[in-house]
Amino acid sequence: MNVWLKSWIGAFMAFFFLMTAIGGCWFLYVTNQERNHESDYVINEVRLAVNPLLLFMEQHYENIRDQHVQATLRALTGEHEVALTYAGLSGEILFSTSPYKQGDRLNLRSSLHYDLHEATQNDGSYRITFPVLDADTNSHVANAIFHIAKERLGSDSSSAFPLTMLIVSFLLFLGSVALLLVMRISFHSRIRSPVRTLQGRAEAILRGNYEPPSHIGTQFARMDELGGLYAMMDQITLELKEQRKQRARQEKAQKELITNISHEIRTPITTVKAYMEAILEGVCSDRETMLEYVGIMRNHTDKMSRQVEDLFLHAMEELGQISVEPKERYSMEVFPPILSTLGHYARTQGIAYRESLNMPNVLLPVDAARIEQVLTNLVTNALKHTSPGDTIHISADLEENHLVFTVADTGRGIRPQDMPFLFERYYRGQSGVPGQAIATEGNGLGLSICKNIVEAHGGVISFKSREGQGTEFYFTLPLC
Structure with a gap:
């Protein structure tokens, strides 16, 4: 458009110069x-x-x-x-x-x-x-x-010069009129009409119509400002279209999340209620049976607690308000109690549990409650992919001013097609032995919450896995 304007301004300046020159010549001639x-x-x-x-x-x-x-x-x-x-x-x-x-x-x-x-x-x-x-x-x-x-x-002052100037002036006037007409046509075809087309396209996008008419792409197939504007609008349209699809998927996933959590909470509530009624009805004839019932109720209560905590963190994550408040503490002060609780929980599920005995005692900024949540989610995720007889191993090592935690299991592993989406919210992959797919339990929030918390500490989280041979999650925490 800049070139277009310069060319037309140059043409008008040339005409103006010629008209001025002819007018000056005429004045000099007359005087x-x-x-x-x-x-x-x-x-x-x-x-x-x-x-x-x-x-x-x-x-x-x-x-x-x-x-x-x-x-x-x-x-x-x-x-x-x-x-x-x-x-x-x-x-x-x-x-x-x-x-x-x-x-x-x-x-x-x-x-x-x-x-x-x-x-x-x-x-x-x-x-x-x-x-x-x-x-x-x-x-x-x-x-x-x-x-x-x-x-x-009878002075005949006739001369060809005045007549020539008159003819040239008239021709220049006609040329100016023709130039204005051509400029108007060019302005309409190159600027006004495309701008109206873009305006109609913008109105269609506001109404939710993201598919452009077939002739628009041909009309704007040019390397100028309007072509660049259309390309940018086309890119915005694609992004809006993708955001709309993503929002629809997210709304669907949120509905499924509420349905799943409602179902998963209803089951342990029903189980706890049944065991409480059994105790109240005197079904437990001895202390050992009663303690067994209480242990079962505790396991289901823990499961409900984790579901509610994940749902709460999910709501905070949606609002961008997950509270992470790191404080400088030594690792041996924070992690042994957490790992001991997780080990006890894993063993109650019939899974062998091992942890490193030589954890480095280093000073690092950490929110103990949130990191406990990360480790709990990783161990819970490992339990979903393991069977009685498998092993879960937790270790902590010092590498390049970072404390690196590793949670490894010998379970079923993760399918390659699930790996790119593992940390996305609501994603629930399929895992199982080769040739047999088993739906993954959970709500699809745990790993997304882990990623959010670790990154809020300034660390990173990732994993390695081979289907049928186990999975290894690891995350880093920077030292002070």
């Missing part, structure tokens, strides 16, 4: 017409008008005082409508039909005008001097001063 034209043309006109008188005077200059000669001169001046002053070389007026009187003496320096500009009088006439020459010797014998009106000459 200097007399001076430029009469210098060559009018002198010749005067010479032609007075030539018979000059010829007569050259033939009779010796008898100029003769009454018959003077009468003839008066007749000739009247016939040719001029006034004549005939002066000798001394300046004495020998004959006159002008305001000068015969016998007077002229100042030859100030009275003789051979140049047209000096000969022009205030009354609109010319007073031009011609020398009178001897016809035989061609010597200067006298001066003839002629007074002649401009109208008498």
Whole structure:
């Protein structure tokens, strides 16, 4: 568009310059017409008008005082409508039909005008001097001063120059009009029409129609500002379309989440209620049976607690308000109690549990409650993928100013097609032995919450897994 504007502005400046130049030439011509034209043309006109008188005077200059000669001169001046002053070389007026009187003496320096500009009088006439020459010797014998009106000459000041300027000016005017018409058509086709198309496209996007008409892509297939604007709008449309799909998927996943959590909470509540009623009805005949029932109820209560905590953290994550408040603490002060609880829980599920005995005792900024949540989610996730007889191993190692935790299991592993989406919210992959897919338990929030908490501590979390051979999750925590 910048190039377009520059080209049109340049064209208009060229036309303006030409029109200004022609106007200036016209002004100079009009103001200097007399001076430029009469210098060559009018002198010749005067010479032609007075030539018979000059010829007569050259033939009779010796008898100029003769009454018959003077009468003839008066007749000739009247016939040719001029006034004549005939002066000798001394300046004495020998004959006159002008305001000068015969016998007077002229100042030859100030009275003789051979140049047209000096000969022009205030009354609109010319007073031009011609020398009178001897016809035989061609010597200067006298001066003839002629007074002649401009109208008498019938001055034909016609010239091709004014007509040419008029034609050129008219052509330039037509060119300017044509240029304006072409500019209007070009403006409509290159700017106004595309802008209206983009406006209609924007209105369609606001109404939720993200599919552009087929002709728009062809109309904007050009490398200029409007083409770039359409490309940007097209990109925005694709993003809005994808966001709409993502929002629809998210809303669907949230509905499924509520349904799943409601189902998963209902089951342990029903189980706890059944065991409590059994105890109240006296089904437990001894202490050992009662403790067994209480242990079962505790396990289901823990499961409900984890579900509620995950749901709460999910709500906080949606609002961007997961509270992580790291404090400087030593690792041996924070982690052994957490790992001991997790080990006890894993063993109650029939899974072998091992942890490293040589944990580094280092100072690091950590929110103990949130990191406990990360480890609990990872161990719970490992329990979902293991069976009685498998092993869960937790270790902590010091690497490059980071404390690295590893939670490994010998369970079923993760399918390759599930790996790219493992940390996404609501994602519930499939896992199982080769050739057999088993739906993963849970709500699809645990690993997403772990990632959020670890990154809030300034660390990273990742995993390694081979289907049928177990999984290894690891995350880092920076040292102080």
